[in-house]
Amino acid sequence: KSANAGTAGVSGDMTFASGTTSDGVSGSVTLGSGNSGGGNSGALSLSSGVSTGGAGGAMLLKVGDGNTANGGSMTLTAGKSTDASGIGGSLTITAGEGAGGTAGEGGAISIAGGVGAKKAGGAITITSGVGTATSSGAVTVKSANAGTAGVSGDMTFASGSTSDGV
Numbered sequence: 529k530s531a532n533a534g535t536a537g538v539s540g541d542m543t544f545a546s547g548t549t550s551d552g553v554s555g556s557v558t559l560g561s562g563n564s565g566g567g568n569s570g571a572l573s574l575s576s577g578v579s580t581g582g583a584g585g586a587m588l589l590k591v592g593d594g595n596t597a598n599g600g601s602m603t604l605t606a607g608k609s610t611d612a613s614g615i616g617g618s619l620t621i622t623a624g625e626g627a628g629g630t631a632g633e634g635g636a637i638s639i640a641g642g643v644g645a646k647k648a649g650g651a652i653t654i655t656s657g658v659g660t661a662t663s664s665g666a667v668t669v670k671s672a673n674a675g676t677a678g679v680s681g682d683m684t685f686a687s688g689s690t691s692d693g694v
Contacts, residue, residue: 576585
């Protein structure tokens, strides 16, 4: 923890980073909670601070670029349950709520495949979970209900255009 700031200052920054190398592999950085043999394992929380007089702090999770090889991959995976009646962990991505008067618009979520400079752009696949002994999971795409003075959001399904081809 960095020291608290005074009434008109900025608290100290914190950086967790491994060293660099000119020829080789840079070191790894691992943040994790401990394992548990008889109870729940510890939680891991990454959050930026709340602001009472300005914007909340941003958070960026980014993997490294590849210069002569592939860029790094990113995987977000909820935990599995090995208990006979257990349920796997959920993964929820939610944009921020917009509170306030007439300008309180909620945050958007954007999912985009990568640009392909020489070949096809990256694909997006949404697949429900396999049920090895029962049904597979459902997939729901839905526009939310409107408030007291509005219409529910539009839904658009469209492919891109082309200047040469089909």
